Amino acid sequence: MGRSVCWAAGLVMMLVVAAAADGGDVEYDGRSLIVNGKRKILFSGSIHYPRSTPDMWPSLISKAKQGGLQVIQTYVFWNLHEPTPGQYDFSGRNDIVGFIKEIQAQGLYVSLRIGPFIEAEWTYGGLPVWLHDVPGIIYRTDNEPFKNLMHNFTAKIVGMMKSEGLYASQGGPIILSQIENEYKNVESAFHEGGPAYVRWAAEMAVGLRTGVPWMMCKQDDAPDPVINACNGMKCGETFVGPNSPNKPSLWTENWTSFLQTYGEEAPIRSAEDIAYNVALFIVTKNGSFINYYMYHGGTNFGRTGAAYIITSYYDQAPLDEYGLTRQPKYGHLKELHAAVDSCSETILSGTKNNLSLGQSQQAYVYQGKSGECAAFLVNTDKRETVHVEFKNSSYQLPPKSISILPDCKTVAFNTAKVNTQFNTRSMIPSLRLNSAERWEMFSEPIPQYNEAIIKANMLLEQTSTTKDVSDYLWYTFSLQKNSSDSKSTLNVDTLGHAILAYVNGDFVGSAHGSRKTNTPSLQSQIQLNRGVNKIALLSVMVGLKDSGAFLEHVYTGIRSVTIQDKQTSNYTHYPWGYQVGLLGEKLQVYTSTGSSKVEWNKYSSSKQLTWYKTVFDEPEGSEPVALNLGSMGKGEAWVNGQSIGRYWVSFHTPAGKPSQTSYHVPRSFLKPKGNLLVLFDEEFGNPLDISIDTVSVTKVCTHISESSDRIISSKGDKKKKQETSAKAHLRCPPKKFISKILFASFGTPLGDCENYSVGRCHASNSKAVVERACVGKRECSVGLSSKKFKGDPCPGVPKHLIIQAQCHSHPDLSLNLTAREQSNLLS
Numbered sequence: 001m002g003r004s005v006c007w008a009a010g011l012v013m014m015l016v017v018a019a020a021a022d023g024g025d026v027e028y029d030g031r032s033l034i035v036n037g038k039r040k041i042l043f044s045g046s047i048h049y050p051r052s053t054p055d056m057w058p059s060l061i062s063k064a065k066q067g068g069l070q071v072i073q074t075y076v077f078w079n080l081h082e083p084t085p086g087q088y089d090f091s092g093r094n095d096i097v098g099f100i101k102e103i104q105a106q107g108l109y110v111s112l113r114i115g116p117f118i119e120a121e122w123t124y125g126g127l128p129v130w131l132h133d134v135p136g137i138i139y140r141t142d143n144e145p146f147k148n149l150m151h152n153f154t155a156k157i158v159g160m161m162k163s164e165g166l167y168a169s170q171g172g173p174i175i176l177s178q179i180e181n182e183y184k185n186v187e188s189a190f191h192e193g194g195p196a197y198v199r200w201a202a203e204m205a206v207g208l209r210t211g212v213p214w215m216m217c218k219q220d221d222a223p224d225p226v227i228n229a230c231n232g233m234k235c236g237e238t239f240v241g242p243n244s245p246n247k248p249s250l251w252t253e254n255w256t257s258f259l260q261t262y263g264e265e266a267p268i269r270s271a272e273d274i275a276y277n278v279a280l281f282i283v284t285k286n287g288s289f290i291n292y293y294m295y296h297g298g299t300n301f302g303r304t305g306a307a308y309i310i311t312s313y314y315d316q317a318p319l320d321e322y323g324l325t326r327q328p329k330y331g332h333l334k335e336l337h338a339a340v341d342s343c344s345e346t347i348l349s350g351t352k353n354n355l356s357l358g359q360s361q362q363a364y365v366y367q368g369k370s371g372e373c374a375a376f377l378v379n380t381d382k383r384e385t386v387h388v389e390f391k392n393s394s395y396q397l398p399p400k401s402i403s404i405l406p407d408c409k410t411v412a413f414n415t416a417k418v419n420t421q422f423n424t425r426s427m428i429p430s431l432r433l434n435s436a437e438r439w440e441m442f443s444e445p446i447p448q449y450n451e452a453i454i455k456a457n458m459l460l461e462q463t464s465t466t467k468d469v470s471d472y473l474w475y476t477f478s479l480q481k482n483s484s485d486s487k488s489t490l491n492v493d494t495l496g497h498a499i500l501a502y503v504n505g506d507f508v509g510s511a512h513g514s515r516k517t518n519t520p521s522l523q524s525q526i527q528l529n530r531g532v533n534k535i536a537l538l539s540v541m542v543g544l545k546d547s548g549a550f551l552e553h554v555y556t557g558i559r560s561v562t563i564q565d566k567q568t569s570n571y572t573h574y575p576w577g578y579q580v581g582l583l584g585e586k587l588q589v590y591t592s593t594g595s596s597k598v599e600w601n602k603y604s605s606s607k608q609l610t611w612y613k614t615v616f617d618e619p620e621g622s623e624p625v626a627l628n629l630g631s632m633g634k635g636e637a638w639v640n641g642q643s644i645g646r647y648w649v650s651f652h653t654p655a656g657k658p659s660q661t662s663y664h665v666p667r668s669f670l671k672p673k674g675n676l677l678v679l680f681d682e683e684f685g686n687p688l689d690i691s692i693d694t695v696s697v698t699k700v701c702t703h704i705s706e707s708s709d710r711i712i713s714s715k716g717d718k719k720k721k722q723e724t725s726a727k728a729h730l731r732c733p734p735k736k737f738i739s740k741i742l743f744a745s746f747g748t749p750l751g752d753c754e755n756y757s758v759g760r761c762h763a764s765n766s767k768a769v770v771e772r773a774c775v776g777k778r779e780c781s782v783g784l785s786s787k788k789f790k791g792d793p794c795p796g797v798p799k800h801l802i803i804q805a806q807c808h809s810h811p812d813l814s815l816n817l818t819a820r821e822q823s824n825l826l827s
């Protein structure tokens with residue numbers, strides 16, 4: 001498919017593809033993808049269809065488009081689509097065709113990563129658990145049973161796409177597909193089976209004749225014509241490049257943040273750092289396709305998250321879990337895309353030169369045939385702001401930054417200068433479920449060996465016993481004691497994620513692991529009675545492993561059990577009874593029909609292993625809804641029978657906080673009245689402190705500096721300076737208005753939008769000036785000029801303006817607006 005193409009000069013790049021995306025033929029060469037004869041620098045963002053709901057898709061895609069993306073990338077989730085062999089599910093959140101058609105309708109392209117091994121922090125890396133029982137199977141190597149099933153599923157998906165006409169070669173939006181995923185990470189474990197499998201996978205995929213290129217990420221030996229692509233945070237620094245001069249530089253996963261596991265803080269990656277690495281990839285690696293992983297992360301509903309992965313997925317992405325724009329990340333990247341788009345023609349077809357501007361400063365200059373010129377000024381110095389001379393003008397380059405000059409003169413964008421406002425999201429309680437009367441509870445019974453249906457003279461492996469229909473497996477045995485004198489110690493070694501132990505119905509101890517460590521062995525002091533003692537161990541999984549070689553051999557569940565008193569008795573090989581899952585799960589007590597199958601009691605006090613039930617009305621309005629589970633322990637929650645995911649509030653981060661307390665309840669799960677909320681808590685969670693919250697942006701903040709003038713002319717051109725003098729822009733989300741100025745300082749305020757205070761120099765009328773310009777409006781701008789503030793509070797000193805404002809729904813009768821503010825409202 002690679003071919004060299006004479007670069008057409010004067011070709012008009014369409015920045016926004018009109019109406020429906022019509023890909024046409026997709027080809028590539030060493031410079032870029034060529035879609036319908038046109039070279040493109042494509043900005044792409046990952047949005048996974050099952051991690052949001054179909055009613056959210058149009059708005060997510062539209063926001064992505066407004067953010068300057070031309071492509072949406074998604075994985076395909078095999079274990080969702082083929083839960084049992086040969087039985088497929090493409091309904092609801094699994095409606096991949098509907099998702100792709102929505103992207104097409106909005107005029108964007110699709111990058112389809114079929115895998116079908118995908119990792120993706122998704123349980124079992126996307127593989128169906130039933131694969132485990134296929135005789136002789138070894139995943140992801142030169143193994144016939146695996147290759148047959150992988151081929152079957154890949155062909156099924158490609159066939160569906162073709163029959164819906166969704167490939168660009170058919171006039172559809174799919175311009176790129178991926179086979180396998182980061183295989184290089186495991187390849188060596190399979191010895192000669194590895195390379196043979198890579199060759200087979202490439203051939204199999206290419207043989208499906210989609211008419212669009214295939215890629216493999218992190219696979220530097222991807223066989224022709226499959227393109228090897230880069231994954232990571234710093235492809236601008238780390239990517240070794242395409243493995244052929246005829247393949248373009250593609251970045252399939254530029255992590256906008258990182259995965260988060262229980263017990264860890266949210267990983268934060270700044271807008272500046274992402275923008276720097278993207279711009280660097282374009283100039284130093286000839287990058288022409290950049291995908292943000294994730295652009296919208298969303299929610300791991302149900303039990304779909306991989307081992308220890310929290311339910312909220314990449315909430316720090318440009319669109320947060322709820323689909324709200326996360327600023328300044330979203331806006332800063334949007335400005336980057338616009339700056340690159342405005343000169344992408346020159347970048348793609350011009351000749352590139354680089355010249356040194358200083359010790360750690362370089363200019364990359366693209367020169368077009370008809371005199372067009374675009375430049376990227378790179379400062380790799382991580383500490384110093386430097387002034388450089390470029391084409392007789394002087395430019396200030398902040399530390400670790402890249403300035404983009406689409407015409408080689410004017411700075412359209414600098415990766416380190418954030419002009420976008422910040423916003424702060426709030427969870428506002430709409431309903432507190434704090435009265436005991438509204439709750440009912442049902443205790444999950446602790447099973448006994450005698451009643452077990454499954455029995456074995458050994459400890460069974462958990463996942464092959466449960467077939468992953470539940471996170472839970474009970475292990476029970478009974479033990480005859482002739483004396484009651486001794487205190488004993490129960491020792492349990494497990495490869496499950498958490499374990500709870502009961503002796504004669506009493507809780508005796510628990511333990512859990514983390515993504516990085518195995519579950520430590522449980523050691524509990526126990527008292528055994530004379531006669532029969534009933535031991536019950538509940539082994540709990542928090543998702544299945546999603547990475548590494550030989551997933552089919554991963555052992556889960558309890559490995560060894562001993563009881564120590566005067567001597568040590570080993571019960572590893574002993575008559576054990578098993579119960580797969582919980583009674584409440586079997587009866588589906590979280591559904592309206594299932595809940596009537598058990599006897600619910602009035603809420604008395606928090607107990608372990610307890611189901612809680614209540615009903616609530618939908619909060620008014622259209623803002624996203626979340627459940628604040630900050631008072632709960634560990635378990636799962638359902639709304640109207642649909643699981644909103646696992647929660648684990650009791651597992652704290654090193655800073656002593658839960659990794660996640662708010663859990664998304666999609667509006668589409670709700671009806672206006674009488675929504676059934678059911679929770680199962682393994683620990684001593686207190687449901688009386690749960691609240692139903694609405695999620696909204698309540699504060700916006702902007703920080704602007706005089707020194708952020710775009711051009712500093714060496715000739716001190718004052719007129720120019722004034723023209724480009726900065727304005728602070730504030731804007732509330734739709735249907736909200738600036739109700740209050742929380743902080744404003746023109747002068748030398750300290751800190752930034754996250755942490756500010758008045759500095760030495762401060763115009764005392766700052767707040768009044770800003771209030772006059774902004775309160776009551778949805779958006780406003782305030783110029784950064786002394787005139788506006790009736791005088792210069794400190795002549796000669798470079799000044800800043802920081803404004804933080806509160807956004808409020810309108811109309812709000814509690815607001816006492818002045819006449820002027822009321823007229824702002826009407827304007």
Ligand SMILES: *[C@@H]1O[C@H](CO)[C@@H](O)[C@H](O)[C@H]1NC(C)=O
Pocket residue numbers: 148149152
């Ligand atoms: C592949 O799929 C076809 C139906 O599409 C089915 O008949 C066949 O048994 C499948 N093969 C395997 C190995 O599952």
Ligand SMILES: *[C@@H]1O[C@H](CO)[C@@H](O)[C@H](O)[C@H]1NC(C)=O
Pocket residue numbers: 241284285286352
């Ligand atoms: C980028 O493209 C230029 C030709 O325009 C080539 O000389 C250079 O080697 C390429 N750089 C990389 C990192 O591929």
Ligand SMILES: *[C@@H]1O[C@H](CO)[C@@H](O)[C@H](O)[C@H]1NC(C)=O
Pocket residue numbers: 284354355356362
């Ligand atoms: C041009 O860029 C290359 C690679 O980025 C670097 O090795 C070289 O030193 C640069 N040349 C100048 C003159 O800065």
Ligand SMILES: *[C@@H]1O[C@H](CO)[C@@H](O)[C@H](O)[C@H]1NC(C)=O
Pocket residue numbers: 391392
């Ligand atoms: C820079 O200035 C010098 C002298 O003033 C002039 O000769 C040269 O052409 C200028 N270069 C550019 C790129 O404008």
Ligand SMILES: *[C@@H]1O[C@H](CO)[C@@H](O)[C@H](O)[C@H]1NC(C)=O
Pocket residue numbers: 480481482
């Ligand atoms: C307890 O007593 C029973 C019969 O009295 C005997 O068969 C059994 O071995 C004894 N068990 C232990 C642990 O001593």
Ligand SMILES: *[C@@H]1O[C@H](CO)[C@@H](O)[C@H](O)[C@H]1NC(C)=O
Pocket residue numbers: 560561562570571572573
């Ligand atoms: C108990 O027996 C099992 C199986 O024989 C063995 O793997 C385990 O190490 C034993 N545990 C102890 C503490 O000896």
Ligand SMILES: *[C@@H]1O[C@H](CO)[C@@H](O)[C@H](O)[C@H]1NC(C)=O
Pocket residue numbers: 750751755756
């Ligand atoms: C906030 O800023 C002040 C001074 O500007 C600084 O001393 C303090 O450490 C900052 N606090 C945080 C949490 O960043």
Ligand SMILES: *[C@@H]1O[C@H](CO)[C@@H](O)[C@H](O)[C@H]1NC(C)=O
Pocket residue numbers: 814815816
């Ligand atoms: C509005 O004015 C009333 C009466 O003057 C006062 O009680 C109330 O607190 C004011 N509300 C706000 C939000 O300032």
Ligand SMILES: CC(=O)N[C@H]1CO[C@H](CO)[C@@H](O)[C@@H]1O
Pocket residue numbers: 231232233234235238239
């Ligand atoms: C390829 C790449 O850029 N990998 C980097 C991804 O991010 C992690 C964490 O920051 C780095 O350790 C890798 O080097």
